[in-house]
Amino acid sequence: MEKNIRKILMILLVIAIAVSLRFGIEFAFNLIWEFFDLSTIFGYIVRTFFVAIFVLIWLSITLRSENPHQKLPWLLLLTFEPVVGITLFLTFGRNFKNSFRYKNRPLMHKDEYITREKRPHEVEFKLFGYDDNTQELFHVAHHLSYHQPFLNNTKIEVLKNGEAFYPDLKAALKKAQKFILFEFFIVRADKRGREIVNLLMQKAEEGVDVKMIIDGLGSARMSRSYLRKIRQSKIDLVVNDKIYFPLFNTRINYRNHRKIVVVDGHTAYTGGMNIANEYDNTVDHPYYFRDTQLKLEGKAVKSLTSLFFKDYYYNTNNFFDNDFYYPETNVKSENVVQVLQSGPDSDAATIRNLYLKMLMMAKKSVKIMTPYMALDQETLTALSIAAQSGIDVEIIIPGEPDKYLVYKVTKSFVGNLLGSGVNIYQYQKGFCHAKVFIVDDKIASVGSYNLDNRSAVIDFEVTLLMSGAPLPRLIADFEEDKKDSTRIDPKEWANRPLITRLVEGVMSIFSPII
Numbered sequence: 001m002e003k004n005i006r007k008i009l010m011i012l013l014v015i016a017i018a019v020s021l022r023f024g025i026e027f028a029f030n031l032i033w034e035f036f037d038l039s040t041i042f043g044y045i046v047r048t049f050f051v052a053i054f055v056l057i058w059l060s061i062t063l064r065s066e067n068p069h070q071k072l073p074w075l076l077l078l079t080f081e082p083v084v085g086i087t088l089f090l091t092f093g094r095n096f097k098n099s100f101r102y103k104n105r106p107l108m109h110k111d112e113y114i115t116r117e118k119r120p121h122e123v124e125f126k127l128f129g130y131d132d133n134t135q136e137l138f139h140v141a142h143h144l145s146y147h148q149p150f151l152n153n154t155k156i157e158v159l160k161n162g163e164a165f166y167p168d169l170k171a172a173l174k175k176a177q178k179f180i181l182f183e184f185f186i187v188r189a190d191k192r193g194r195e196i197v198n199l200l201m202q203k204a205e206e207g208v209d210v211k212m213i214i215d216g217l218g219s220a221r222m223s224r225s226y227l228r229k230i231r232q233s234k235i236d237l238v239v240n241d242k243i244y245f246p247l248f249n250t251r252i253n254y255r256n257h258r259k260i261v262v263v264d265g266h267t268a269y270t271g272g273m274n275i276a277n278e279y280d281n282t283v284d285h286p287y288y289f290r291d292t293q294l295k296l297e298g299k300a301v302k303s304l305t306s307l308f309f310k311d312y313y314y315n316t317n318n319f320f321d322n323d324f325y326y327p328e329t330n331v332k333s334e335n336v337v338q339v340l341q342s343g344p345d346s347d348a349a350t351i352r353n354l355y356l357k358m359l360m361m362a363k364k365s366v367k368i369m370t371p372y373m374a375l376d377q378e379t380l381t382a383l384s385i386a387a388q389s390g391i392d393v394e395i396i397i398p399g400e401p402d403k404y405l406v407y408k409v410t411k412s413f414v415g416n417l418l419g420s421g422v423n424i425y426q427y428q429k430g431f432c433h434a435k436v437f438i439v440d441d442k443i444a445s446v447g448s449y450n451l452d453n454r455s456a457v458i459d460f461e462v463t464l465l466m467s468g469a470p471l472p473r474l475i476a477d478f479e480e481d482k483k484d485s486t487r488i489d490p491k492e493w494a495n496r497p498l499i500t501r502l503v504e505g506v507m508s509i510f511s512p513i514i
Helices: 005-035 040-062 068-080 082-093 106-111 132-145 162-175 191-205 224-232 301-316 350-361 377-388 404-412 414-419 453-458 471-483 490-494 498-509
Strands: 154-160 179-184 209-215 236-240 260-263 267-271 292-298 335-342 365-369 392-398 423-427 436-439 443-447 461-468 485-487
Touching: 040 068, 040 082, 068 082, 068 498, 106 301, 132 335, 132 350, 132 461, 154 162, 154 335, 154 471, 162 191, 162 260, 162 267, 162 292, 179 191, 179 301, 191 209, 191 224, 209 301, 224 236, 236 301, 260 301, 267 301, 267 443, 267 461, 292 301, 301 335, 335 350, 335 453, 350 377, 350 436, 350 443, 350 453, 350 461, 365 471, 377 392, 377 414, 392 404, 392 471, 404 414, 404 498, 414 423, 414 490, 436 471, 443 471, 461 471, 471 485
Parallel strands: 179 209, 209 236, 365 392, 392 423
Antiparallel strands: 154 292, 179 260, 260 267, 267 292, 335 461, 365 436, 423 485, 436 443, 443 461
């Protein structure tokens, strides 16, 4: 469970600098005014300068194409405390697409990095054996993400928790003959982390092409000595958007939250799990950790390969499109699967929009497990309408938090959902980190995407949309998780202490930027 210590310290540092700057400017202005004989023109120029900056930033936020609820926290902060608001906005609030690192990567624009898959206008894709609603959903997903659906040629295995995922991953890595693509938000130098990274170094020494991407903030707790050891090995290591100083640096906000492993182009993994002890319940740890990972074998692996190389290209400006990384596979299955990716470089909130489409087409049931829940108005409305329409909407959230303030945001949405007839369960066995979304027990999404604004428009995410063979296992796991959870009683929830509801209400205002 990631405590994000470094991220918290960086945020506190930025806030401390912002507050110090605010009082420092006021003190300097008063000091100059008191001890130096300057005309009132000086004061007028200084005030005009700060007002001009305030107005420009205020207008830039107001003119954005975002929904009003995404703008409101910044506008409130700027209005009540301009200096602090300006400092925080220039650090956390600037648009990713205005950054030089995005503008100088043309293959990221309009998803030009996808070179091995059919574009929507290039193929008329029919999902034989699936109903019209399912076909429509995958067709829409193809238009939004540009990654194509793969029918009956990709096996999917559901791996529950690290005790199933890590042994399977290590076995696949040991069999690698040509290349390994390895990308995670969090990689730790603990027991499980060292086992897997040491295995990667061993395979690199054997001549296997090993490329590794870790997030500069998510993996910040990895020691410099161990990081140096990886760099000195034959692993091609890339640290995504490393942060040297957080002030006025948008890199602190836009993080790569994806989890991708590709082995020899025929086997891949993705889901909610990172590489650390707490994801494996066979390792001694103070709490039980619930998560879901997926193993793929077959043609859909190429989508994860291209997505990995997009992230590699973003960080290095080197793009790989060799046949070496895209071997032909011949696997038979009984399912359809499609990779969905989203991030601040996307033209729209791709995964969020697909979830809205799934909610709109739901006829019987919606099953969701999410560790964090900070809903935009569209998702909140869609969930509420689904429940009010008689659809059985069930959401499992953690019973205990890993991040106190973020958990307050999650709880701030519970009341509205309960009032609409949504059934919400708090997971009691430990901490639930799985990101699972199932509609009508026939279409599911599993990946790195949390049900919050950060996953929707700020972080780089990936999920798999699927139907067919994997669904019974995902449904069975959800029902088992529900048995390990406690259903929230609407009357008891409404009678919580006033101060608790007040804190949650305040935190909900800032949910679009947390």
